[in-house]
Amino acid sequence: MALHRCAVVGVGQTHHTSCRGDVSxxxxxxxxxxxxLLDANMTLADIDAIVIGKAPDMLEGVMMPELWLTDSLxxxxxxxxxxxxxxxxxxxxxxxxxxxxxxxLHKRVLTIAFEKQSDGNAMWALSVPLPFSMPVHAGAGGYxxxxxxxxxxxxxxxxxIGAMVAVKDRTxxxxxxxxxxxxxxxxxxxxxxSPMLWDPIRFVETCPSSDGAIALVLASEDVADKxxxxxxxxxxxxxxxxxxxxxxxxxxxxxxGEMCAEDVFRKAGITDPLKQIDxxxxxxxxxxxxxxxxxxxxxxxxxxxxxxxxxxxxxxxGALPVNASGGVLSSNPIGASGMLRxxxxxxxxMGKAGEHQIDGARTALGHAYGGxxxxxxxxxxxxxxx
Amino acid sequence: MADDxxxxxxxxxxxxxWSSGPGxxxxxxxxxxxxxxxxxxxxxxLVYFPPRNGICPRCGVLLAAEVEVGPRGTITTFxxxxxxxxxxxxxxxxxxxxxxxxGADIGMQHLIQECEAADVRMGMRVEPxxxxxxxxxxxxxxxxxxxxxxxxxxxxxxxxRHL
Numbered sequence: 001m002a003l004h005r006c007a008v009v010g011v012g013q014t015h016h017t018s019c020r021g022d023v024s025x026x027x028x029x030x031x032x033x034x035x036x037l038l039d040a041n042m043t044l045a046d047i048d049a050i051v052i053g054k055a056p057d058m059l060e061g062v063m064m065p066e067l068w069l070t071d072s073l074x075x076x077x078x079x080x081x082x083x084x085x086x087x088x089x090x091x092x093x094x095x096x097x098x099x100x101x102x103x104x105l106h107k108r109v110l111t112i113a114f115e116k117q118s119d120g121n122a123m124w125a126l127s128v129p130l131p132f133s134m135p136v137h138a139g140a141g142g143y144x145x146x147x148x149x150x151x152x153x154x155x156x157x158x159x160x161i162g163a164m165v166a167v168k169d170r171t172x173x174x175x176x177x178x179x180x181x182x183x184x185x186x187x188x189x190x191x192x193x194s195p196m197l198w199d200p201i202r203f204v205e206t207c208p209s210s211d212g213a214i215a216l217v218l219a220s221e222d223v224a225d226k227x228x229x230x231x232x233x234x235x236x237x238x239x240x241x242x243x244x245x246x247x248x249x250x251x252x253x254x255x256x257g258e259m260c261a262e263d264v265f266r267k268a269g270i271t272d273p274l275k276q277i278d279x280x281x282x283x284x285x286x287x288x289x290x291x292x293x294x295x296x297x298x299x300x301x302x303x304x305x306x307x308x309x310x311x312x313x314x315x316x317x318g319a320l321p322v323n324a325s326g327g328v329l330s331s332n333p334i335g336a337s338g339m340l341r342x343x344x345x346x347x348x349x350m351g352k353a354g355e356h357q358i359d360g361a362r363t364a365l366g367h368a369y370g371g372x373x374x375x376x377x378x379x380x381x382x383x384x385x386x
Numbered sequence: 387m388a389d390d391x392x393x394x395x396x397x398x399x400x401x402x403x404w405s406s407g408p409g410x411x412x413x414x415x416x417x418x419x420x421x422x423x424x425x426x427x428x429x430x431x432l433v434y435f436p437p438r439n440g441i442c443p444r445c446g447v448l449l450a451a452e453v454e455v456g457p458r459g460t461i462t463t464f465x466x467x468x469x470x471x472x473x474x475x476x477x478x479x480x481x482x483x484x485x486x487x488x489g490a491d492i493g494m495q496h497l498i499q500e501c502e503a504a505d506v507r508m509g510m511r512v513e514p515x516x517x518x519x520x521x522x523x524x525x526x527x528x529x530x531x532x533x534x535x536x537x538x539x540x541x542x543x544x545x546x547r548h549l
Contacts, residue, residue, distance in 0.1 A: 135475055142467055146462075146484055147549075149463045245438070248432070250549075
């Protein structure tokens with residue numbers, strides 16, 4: 001069955017911050033929704049279906065929030081679909097929403113992802129003791145730090161690479177008014193002095209804990225064609241998963257991530273990603289994941305991703321700008337972070353990224369991963385129809 | 387108006403009953419008796435410790451033969467935890483290491499002690515220090531921690547495929 005075309009016609013996000021004590025989860029979500037609808041020049045009444053996603057319910061301690069968000073999203077009488085794939089959920093939620101359009105079933109779909117970290121305690125929620133293992137686990141940093149150590153050992157990367165990525169993303173975030181962290185004092189030297197939290201991961205190399213939401217309005221080709229203004233056409237989407245633990249698993253560069261990248265590029269007709277992709281919004285919650293994903297996604301040869309960082313390839317002025325928005329390192333409303341990558345990729349090809357716009361970006365990749373690097377979600381968007 | 391909106395703390399707690407299932411009951415019983423028992427996949431022949439759900443995630447078949455692993459092992463990689471958090475049971479800084487037990491084909495996480503954090507290395511050989519036998523339960527916490535054996539470090543090539 002041929003897929004129908006789908007375009008992003010509206011993007012709205014909140015100003016991400018450590019605590020939005022002035023609003024409930026419903027209020028936070030509605031703020032992003034209203035901005036996306038305004039951007040698309042639509043109202044909730046125009047929407048045919050809603051797809052919502054967030055990371056584990058344990059993070060806020062509110063089980064199945066989609067049940068009580070139904071009213072604040074005006075979802076009465078419409079299909080409402082909840083997606084969950086851990087940290088990659090923002091990406092997979094956008095993909096499910098795109099599939100609602102690409103299948104030909106719906107013409108105007110609203111998709112939303114959020115996290116209100118200040119309502120709960122993510123570090124606790126991600127350190128729950130399991131009966132068959134030793135409770136030495138210390139949150140996401142505790143899980144990913146040994147994998148970063150493996151990457152450093154395997155690739156021979158020098159220890160300043162993680163700090164370089166951190167300084168780049170924090171500097172990029174200064175151009176993004178929605179970013180949580182606006183810190184203009186980082187230099188490589190200062191970053192290298194940042195204390196080790198989860199050795200070998202320094203404090204500056206970790207993401208903040210954010211409250212935030214993002215919403216996208218997706219439309220079918222006939223609807224999008226009648227709309228003035230720029231759109232981001234969804235050229236391809238892909239998802240892959242694998243078990244968190246199996247003997248001989250490559251934890252540094254999971255096979256599922258490689259397969260997902262191969263698939264999303266093949267379907268978009270991209271044969272040389274480094275040349276053909278103009279901007280990447282990559283899910284980098286710990287800075288070392290930038291060189292690791294550069295390799296996993298096929299942009300850099302194995303063990304060479306760190307050289308791209310060192311050579312400035314991923315800077316805003318480089319050949320492959322990564323996270324011009326400041327990325328997850330500058331804002332991490334966990335469940336929303338994947339959709340922020342997808343939405344920021346869309347903004348780039350729409351030419352609507354403001355101060356962090358990459359000049360002439362025509363094709364962009366949005367990337368998200370979650371769990372123990374076991375769920376991957378990606379899309380390629382373009383300024384022209386696929 | 388915004389001043390009227392209050393935030394309240396509402397702690398929640400949940401106690402679960404966990405069914406170990408036939409796949410990992412041998413592992414739990416083993417720990418109760420001071421033995422580290424894994425299971426071998428009949429298809430790929432790799433040994434899982436712990437056997438978790440009792441299924442080989444690669445092959446999708448039930449793990450079969452019981453295999454005693456360890457007690458010694460090799461640190462493949464590790465994290466030095468310097469961050470305090472709610473519910474933390476171990477004093478920081480501590481080393482959480484992935485240990486590939488001799489005879490197993492997948493690493494498991496445990497604590498490293500009797501060694502400065504800065505001296506822990508990838509490839510370091512370690513052995514378990516058990517609690518007093520009278521305190522044993524069907525839990526990996528019967529092992530207090532692992533400590534260096536003093537043997538030469540394992541070559542990187544020996545454990546590289548486990549990273």
